[in-house]
Amino acid sequence: MVETQRLICASAEVQEQGPGIGFPLPDEGKSRRSGFVVRYKGVIHGYVNRCAHVPVTLDWQEGDFFDLTRHYLICSTHGAQYLPETGRCVLGPCKGKSLQKLHMVERGGNIFLIESSTEESPL
Ligand code: FES
Numbered sequence: 001m002v003e004t005q006r007l008i009c010a011s012a013e014v015q016e017q018g019p020g021i022g023f024p025l026p027d028e029g030k031s032r033r034s035g036f037v038v039r040y041k042g043v044i045h046g047y048v049n050r051c052a053h054v055p056v057t058l059d060w061q062e063g064d065f066f067d068l069t070r071h072y073l074i075c076s077t078h079g080a081q082y083l084p085e086t087g088r089c090v091l092g093p094c095k096g097k098s099l100q101k102l103h104m105v106e107r108g109g110n111i112f113l114i115e116s117s118t119e120e121s122p123l
Contacts, residue, residue: 005105005112008046014039014111017070019063022049023113031055035102037111038065038073040084044111046102047087051075053094073099 009021020036025048027033034057037046049057053075059065060076067074072081072090080092087099103114 002117004115004117006115008037008104008111008113011044011106011109011111014044016040016042017066020059020065021111022059022063035113036063036065037102037104038084043085044104044106045084045087046104046113047073048100048102050100051077051080051094052082052089052097052099053078053080053092058099 008023014021014037016039018039020038022034022036025033025035034049035046036049037044049059051058054077056077058073058075064076065073067081071084073084074081075092078093080089080094082089082099087101089095089097105112105114
């Protein structure tokens, strides 16, 4: 197992309960994928930007992931609400399902995505 870290953005770009920062992910077959990172109660959380109900992106306007209370992530299509800390859907058509969590770390004033692959290291 090889782990790599990819710089996503500076920590200061992800404000508490503010707009999320999106980033591309490797495609999965023919479907394009992207991720996003938000900050909630001081902690960053990253997810694949794909609703657990229907495989569409959550944000209607780019980066707009929180609902009006700023305590839930919301899907703009049918209004599913997710807990920011876990990605678990607590209200809506996919209640009980979860967003796909991404491994993110915040270090030295930057936010990184940790990606794992089973490819052998060239070293
Ligand atoms: S597509 Fe997200 S709630 Fe239906």
